Amino acid sequence: MTAPATAEALSVSPPATSRRRARDGWRRLARVGESTPATVGVLIILFWLAVAALAPLLAPYPPNATDLAALAHPTPSRAHWLGTDHLGRDLLSRLAWGARPVLVIAPLAVLGATALGCLLGLAAGYHRRWIDLVLTRACDIVLSFPVIILYMIILTTFGSSAWNIVGVLTLTKAPIIARIVRGMTLELRECEYVAAAKMRGESALYIMVVEILPNARGPLIVDMCLRTGYNIIIIGVLGFLGIGLPPPDPDWGGMVKDTYGMMSVWPHMALVPCAAISSLVIGFNLLAVGLRELGLRD
Amino acid sequence: MARFFAKHLAFLLLTLLVVSFLVFALSEFSPGAVARKELGAYATQEQVDLLTRQMGLDRPLPVRYAEYLGKAAAGDLGYSARFKLPVKDVIGKHLGNTALLAALAFACIVPLSMLLGIAAGMRESSRLDRAILLFSTVVASIPEFALGVFLASVFVVWLGWLPGTATLVAGGGWSVATQLVLPVAVIVLFDSGYVISMIRASMIEVMQRPYIRTAVLKGMPLRDVILRHAVRNAMINPITVIMLQINYLIAGVVVVETVFAYPGFGRMMLEAALFKDIALVEAGALVAVFVAVATNILGDLAYMVLDPRIRA
Numbered sequence: 210m211t212a213p214a215t216a217e218a219l220s221v222s223p224p225a226t227s228r229r230r231a232r233d234g235w236r237r238l239a240r241v242g243e244s245t246p247a248t249v250g251v252l253i254i255l256f257w258l259a260v261a262a263l264a265p266l267l268a269p270y271p272p273n274a275t276d277l278a279a280l281a282h283p284t285p286s287r288a289h290w291l292g293t294d295h296l297g298r299d300l301l302s303r304l305a306w307g308a309r310p311v312l313v314i315a316p317l318a319v320l321g322a323t324a325l326g327c328l329l330g331l332a333a334g335y336h337r338r339w340i341d342l343v344l345t346r347a348c349d350i351v352l353s354f355p356v357i358i359l360y361m362i363i364l365t366t367f368g369s370s371a372w373n374i375v376g377v378l379t380l381t382k383a384p385i386i387a388r389i390v391r392g393m394t395l396e397l398r399e400c401e402y403v404a405a406a407k408m409r410g411e412s413a414l415y416i417m418v419v420e421i422l423p424n425a426r427g428p429l430i431v432d433m434c435l436r437t438g439y440n441i442i443i444i445g446v447l448g449f450l451g452i453g454l455p456p457p458d459p460d461w462g463g464m465v466k467d468t469y470g471m472m473s474v475w476p477h478m479a480l481v482p483c484a485a486i487s488s489l490v491i492g493f494n495l496l497a498v499g500l501r502e503l504g505l506r507d
Numbered sequence: 508m509a510r511f512f513a514k515h516l517a518f519l520l521l522t523l524l525v526v527s528f529l530v531f532a533l534s535e536f537s538p539g540a541v542a543r544k545e546l547g548a549y550a551t552q553e554q555v556d557l558l559t560r561q562m563g564l565d566r567p568l569p570v571r572y573a574e575y576l577g578k579a580a581a582g583d584l585g586y587s588a589r590f591k592l593p594v595k596d597v598i599g600k601h602l603g604n605t606a607l608l609a610a611l612a613f614a615c616i617v618p619l620s621m622l623l624g625i626a627a628g629m630r631e632s633s634r635l636d637r638a639i640l641l642f643s644t645v646v647a648s649i650p651e652f653a654l655g656v657f658l659a660s661v662f663v664v665w666l667g668w669l670p671g672t673a674t675l676v677a678g679g680g681w682s683v684a685t686q687l688v689l690p691v692a693v694i695v696l697f698d699s700g701y702v703i704s705m706i707r708a709s710m711i712e713v714m715q716r717p718y719i720r721t722a723v724l725k726g727m728p729l730r731d732v733i734l735r736h737a738v739r740n741a742m743i744n745p746i747t748v749i750m751l752q753i754n755y756l757i758a759g760v761v762v763v764e765t766v767f768a769y770p771g772f773g774r775m776m777l778e779a780a781l782f783k784d785i786a787l788v789e790a791g792a793l794v795a796v797f798v799a800v801a802t803n804i805l806g807d808l809a810y811m812v813l814d815p816r817i818r819a
Contacts (some may be wrong), residue, residue, distance in 0.1 A: 215532065221594070246641075246644075270593075300521060324804070328516070332787060346518075346521075346759065348524070349518070349522075350522050350525055353522055353673040353754075353796065353799050353800045353803060354522075354526060354795075354796055354798050355754055355758055355795045356758065356798070357757070357758040357761050357762075357773075358757070358758075358761075358776055358791070358792055358795050361761075361780040362530060362533060362780055362788060362792065363533065365780040365781055365783065366533050366534070376800055393691065405687040438648060442648075442650045445650045445652070445653070446651070446652065446762055449650075449762065450761070450762070450765060450777055451781070452777075452780075452781070462650075462652070465652055465653070465656060469652070469655075469656055469766070471654065471662070472660060472664055473663070473664055474661055476656075476660045476664050479656045479660075480657070480660060483650075483652070483653035483656045483657065484653075486650060486653060487648060487649040490648040490650070491644070491645055491648040491649075492742065493648075494644050494647065494648045495644060495648050499642065500645055505745055
């Protein structure tokens with residue numbers, strides 16, 4: 210399941226003017242090629258992005274079409290390169306179409322959690338006092354809850370849909386981001402350029418968003434990569450538990466749920482989606498490992 | 508020390524209160540569900556309404572919540588609609604099974620990740636370090652259900668060495684011990700990936716400290732430097748992480764128990780949630796939160812014992 214970020218260990222990047230900051234960002238992006246794990250990770254992610262984007266062209270059959278003739282021999286064949294599932298649906302087509310919901314929901318939930326987490330973390334770290342106390346305690350309570358049980362309760366109560374999954378992922382992941390951002394804000398608010406901005410009479414919101422947030426971006430970017438990987442795992446787990454995206458549209462976790470009972474006869478039906486989801490998560494985690502290496506080298 | 512416990516106990520109680528109220532309030536979104544489950548799909552709406560009234564479920568939320576708290580404090584957690592047994596008995600039985608699974612997994616995770624984490628962190632960027640880093644990243648990236656499918660396809664389908672289910676009832680020629688191997692292996696692999704990377708990072712940091720350099724320069728054998736100086740200091744941070752890991756263990760067991768049909772707490776919670784067995788969901792959520800928060804407190808305590816500097 211999920212694990213908290215290790216990104217906190219990263220040092221906060223030194224203050225820089227906005228133009229140098231932008232140039233810095235580009236140089237760092239170009240340097241992804243210097244790290245083998247990051248390169249491999251990016252290639253894996255690009256592969257699945259291409260598959261998701263080209264699903265209508267790549268998929269030989271409609272994802273929900275059943276081929277009853279194939280049911281006798283559902284193993285890989287010339288007509289069905291990866292074989293078919295227990296209902297005679299082409300696995301390659303379902304795999305390609307199934308890449309779409311994962312690659313939309315996971316990043317969307319990460320963006321939501323990051324936005325909400327930054328807001329909470331900045332407010333808590335900058336204002337301190339009672340705002341800090343209330344927000345930190347609220348985050349602690351959410352973090353102390355075994356989230357999978359929270360997902361089960363919420364999704365079985367309200368029903369499962371793509372938006373509900375984005376919602377619960379955003380709400381349960383935001384406290385982790387908030388904790389990281391709060392820690393960095395406490396450190397950065399003592400910097401001279403923040404004092405200078407205060408002296409100029411800038412508003413608290415301006416200082417938080419323009420002066421503090423950009424300098425906290427390094428650890429946040431690494432964390433967003435890790436978080437995307439964890440979200441993909443959770444989306445798969447929800448599908449596997451039968452509380453994920455509603456059938457019949459292909460969802461990798463749901464594909465495993467439907468077919469793992471037939472492992473002893475047709476192992477390929479469960480192995481194919483398992484391999485897909487694992488490789489995609491490995492891609493994001495390798496990218497995170499590589500980015501952390503590059504960040505620490507500066 | 509007394510202040511430490513008072514503070515943490517207060518937080519534990521606050522968390523339990525908030526969570527119990529939230530779960531209680533959430534069940535409001537499916538009114539009549541309890542009576543409907545009890546009577547089945549063919550009962551008329553009048554019958555459902557009547558039973559709802561008889562069970563006292565039409566009273567306002569705060570009244571019922573207060574009543575629930577009073578009963579729970581007296582040890583009465585209600586009756587499970589799914590298992591047709593008192594909630595206390597259902598939870599007790601399943602929790603015991605999960606504790607067995609978690610204890611076995613924990614007993615493997617700690618030594619394995621300490622060994623690999625320390626070996627990797629000893630010399631950063633060495634070939635051994637790169638290999639262990641890759642291993643821990645990959646195993647932590649594979650969802651538990653996928654790990655279960657991969658391991659089962661090799662050891663159950665291909666080699667036929669192990670059974671594919673762990674029902675804890677010996678049968679089909681498989682003993683209970685062989686049934687436990689795969690579920691424990693999945694939890695150990697997935698969770699140790701993360702713990703290894705934490706211990707590795709902590710070890711790398713300690714190895715750069717001046718006292719390590721001094722120990723090396725005064726001619727102390729590297730083995731002694733690592734065992735006597737580095738490991739003790741490097742383990743302080745990961746201890747809290749290892750205790751936090753119990754929280755993720757709870758999440759992991761839901762999936763692993765579903766994969767291997769293991770009669771544990773996680774699968775019980777999934778069944779209860781799908782069946783809308785509110786009494787069981789409510790009590791189960793409280794138990795899960797209690798375990799999670801209590802282990803956090805133990806982690807903080809271990810931290811204080813290991814590092815005298817924070818014992819204030």
